Amino acid sequence: MTLSHRSSSSRSRRDTRLVAAVATAALGSSAIFVLIVGFLLKESWPALSTIGPARFLFDPAWRPTEGLFGLAPMLSASLAASVGAVILATPLGVASAIFCRHYAPPPIGWIHRWSMALLSGVPSVVIGLWGLTAIVPLIGRFEPPGASLLAGILILTVMITPTIALTSGAALDSLPDAYGRGAVALGLSREATLAHVLLPAARGGVVAGILLAAARALGETMAIVMVSGNVVQAPLSLFDPVRMLTANIALEMAYASGSHRASLFVSGLMLTALVIALAAAAWRLSGDRCHG
Amino acid sequence: MLPTSSLRDALYRFGICIAALLVAAIFFWLLADLARQGVGRLDWTFLTTPPRNAGRDGGLAPILVSTFLIVFVAMSVAAPLGVATAIFLSEFTPAGGRLARWMSLSLDVLAGTPSIVFGLFGGAFFCVFLGLGFSILSGGMTLACMALPILIRTIESGLRSSPIEWRLGAAALDLSRATLLWHVLLPAAAPSLATGLSLGIGRAVAETAALIFTSGYVDRMPSSLFDSGRALSVHIYDLTMNVSGGDANAYSSALVLIAFLIAANSLAFWFSNRIFGRRVARA
Numbered sequence: 001m002t003l004s005h006r007s008s009s010s011r012s013r014r015d016t017r018l019v020a021a022v023a024t025a026a027l028g029s030s031a032i033f034v035l036i037v038g039f040l041l042k043e044s045w046p047a048l049s050t051i052g053p054a055r056f057l058f059d060p061a062w063r064p065t066e067g068l069f070g071l072a073p074m075l076s077a078s079l080a081a082s083v084g085a086v087i088l089a090t091p092l093g094v095a096s097a098i099f100c101r102h103y104a105p106p107p108i109g110w111i112h113r114w115s116m117a118l119l120s121g122v123p124s125v126v127i128g129l130w131g132l133t134a135i136v137p138l139i140g141r142f143e144p145p146g147a148s149l150l151a152g153i154l155i156l157t158v159m160i161t162p163t164i165a166l167t168s169g170a171a172l173d174s175l176p177d178a179y180g181r182g183a184v185a186l187g188l189s190r191e192a193t194l195a196h197v198l199l200p201a202a203r204g205g206v207v208a209g210i211l212l213a214a215a216r217a218l219g220e221t222m223a224i225v226m227v228s229g230n231v232v233q234a235p236l237s238l239f240d241p242v243r244m245l246t247a248n249i250a251l252e253m254a255y256a257s258g259s260h261r262a263s264l265f266v267s268g269l270m271l272t273a274l275v276i277a278l279a280a281a282a283w284r285l286s287g288d289r290c291h292g
Numbered sequence: 293m294l295p296t297s298s299l300r301d302a303l304y305r306f307g308i309c310i311a312a313l314l315v316a317a318i319f320f321w322l323l324a325d326l327a328r329q330g331v332g333r334l335d336w337t338f339l340t341t342p343p344r345n346a347g348r349d350g351g352l353a354p355i356l357v358s359t360f361l362i363v364f365v366a367m368s369v370a371a372p373l374g375v376a377t378a379i380f381l382s383e384f385t386p387a388g389g390r391l392a393r394w395m396s397l398s399l400d401v402l403a404g405t406p407s408i409v410f411g412l413f414g415g416a417f418f419c420v421f422l423g424l425g426f427s428i429l430s431g432g433m434t435l436a437c438m439a440l441p442i443l444i445r446t447i448e449s450g451l452r453s454s455p456i457e458w459r460l461g462a463a464a465l466d467l468s469r470a471t472l473l474w475h476v477l478l479p480a481a482a483p484s485l486a487t488g489l490s491l492g493i494g495r496a497v498a499e500t501a502a503l504i505f506t507s508g509y510v511d512r513m514p515s516s517l518f519d520s521g522r523a524l525s526v527h528i529y530d531l532t533m534n535v536s537g538g539d540a541n542a543y544s545s546a547l548v549l550i551a552f553l554i555a556a557n558s559l560a561f562w563f564s565n566r567i568f569g570r571r572v573a574r575a
Contacts, residue, residue: 011468011470011471012468014468014470015468015469015470018469018470018473019380019384019469021376022376022377022379022380022383022384023380023384024376025372025373025376025377025380026376026377026380026381026395028373028377029373029374029377029395029399029440029444030377030394030395030398030399031398032398032402032437032440033398033399033401033402033405034398035413035417036402036405036409036410036413036437039413039416039417039421040409040412040413042416043412043416091311092311092314092315093315095307095308095311095312095315096311096312096315098308099308099309099311099312100312103305103308103309103312104312112312112315112316115316115319115320116315116319118319119319119322121494121498121553122322122498122550123497123498123499123500123525123549123550123553124498124500124501125498125500125525125526125528125529125532125546126326126528126546126549126550127322128529128532129528129532129539129542129543129546130322130325130326132532133325133329133539133543134321134322134325158318158322161315165315189297189298189301190301190305191300191301191304191305192297192301194304195304212404215404218406219404219405219406219407219408219409220406221406221407221408221500221501222500222501222525222529225529225533226529226532226533246406246408246501249408249411249412250408250411250501250504253411253412253415253504253505254504254505264412265412265416268408268409268412271406271408271409272405272406272409275404275405275406276401276404276405279400279401279404283400
């Protein structure tokens with residue numbers, strides 16, 4: 001070691017400086033979220049104070065240039081698409097996790113797990129491109145124009161199935177081996193073990209994964225802009241073109257100004273609140289995961 | 293066992309296998325479409341020529357440069373900040389203390405924030421408030437905020453996983469905390485740094501929504517970090533949505549993006565393993 005020559009006073013000064021530096025950095029990193037919420041509030045304040053929060057929910061339509069600020073159609077489209085995707089992705093994701101661990105021969109299970117990890121990393125704009133050129137024309141053949149709530153649901157399903165598969169896989173892996181062995185010793189079949197022992201034991205982790213996936217679906221923007229048609233209307237049928245809350249921000253931010261721009265920031269705030277509520281529920285379920 | 297329950301088991305098994313097969317089929321459908329439609333125009337000229345005719349023809353050169361610069365800015369801001377924050381959280385806060393809990397909570401919430409919200413924030417803060425305008429710098433710093441939580445988490449877990457004996461040994465040798473960190477803990481946490489960097493780069497390269505309102509659409513070659521630059525993912529978005537007949541180039545760009553993701557991940561891993569691996573060997 002070359003550093004032992006230093007006197008202890010210079011060493012302790014070095015340590016003090018180190019602590020000061022890393023503490024400043026840590027405060028800075030943790031302040032980013034506060035800064036984000038602060039700026040969202042600052043930018044949306046003109047709309048919140050003059051228009052009022054209630055009108056964003058109850059105005060009959062979204063025509064910001066004419067003074068109508070109803071976000072309800074977009075909010076309902078976002079919720080419908082996310083709920084639909086979660087309904088489709090949950091059985092697919094959980095079944096994939098079970099398949100890798102309990103049914104597939106090891107090499108196939110390994111390949112399946114690897115493809116889930118890869119799929120979860122495919123950028124949303126690439127999934128959107130594929131959705132627009134593969135899924136939308138397919139739906140359009142039965143029910144034109146094709147760009148619709150259904151296309152949005154299917155694309156979100158492709159995006160969140162790997163998330164659910166990976167998180168429920170982790171939840172299954174974290175169970176003690178004794179559970180499975182005990183069930184085998186009792187003469188339970190593999191299916192009964194899964195259905196009555198392992199899945200109920202892993203329920204917290206699985207549900208937490210589903211909530212995180214729902215948060216991801218709700219916050220997804222690019223893929224949704226590309227496939228769901230972007231017409232502002234309440235989703236009454238699966239084949240209606242709709243516009244999600246996130247898509248609305250992405251489409252209108254470029255030219256919005258004044259109270260229109262401020263109301264887009266309001267929808268950003270709304271979105272953040274929804275996503276954080278879902279994530280908080282997930283953390284509660286998965287127990288005191290890693291706070292500290 | 294009763295025949296009904298074995299029938300139920302068979303159905304259960306069948307359902308699981310069908311679902312897994314369906315997921316795999318969708319994955320390979322996506323992959324095959326990407327490869328089939330993207331590989332046609334993919335060659336050296338595509339990577340080295342500028343786009344022509346709004347991107348329908350020509351290549352990606354300025355877009356690749358902008359993408360690289362944006363990711364470079366993001367990582368140069370996020371990596372030091374992330375390492376320092378991880379050191380603070382793992383070394384200088386009592387585990388389970390109030391400060392550490394609040395900081396972790398804030399980082400977890402940041403990790404869950406939707407990317408379009410980062411876009412709104414970046415546009416309002418970096419572009420307007422700090423006056424950076426639509427620029428590579430604004431985009432890169434917005435992405436730095438996005439990638440920070442995952443970077444901190446992975447490095448922190450790497451630092452925490454080093455054995456207590458090392459700290460005790462360092463204390464017995466009367467080493468300073470700084471020496472302990474620099475010569476023992478950080479080199480040992482190198483693999484986690486590599487993982488954090490590769491995850492961060494992956495997140496940054498894949499991002500679109502946060503970049504539209506921060507680094508912009510301009511597809512010329514950037515001449516400085518204050519220029520607007522179009523990232524690869526924004527290019528794909530623009531070709532698909534705003535340029536009719538841009539699909540072929542969009543698919544090729546998507547293939548480049550995915551190759552870039554895989555390459556960036558492997559490179560980051562290899563590099564920091566090498567650099568830090570040598571230091572561990574020497575120490």
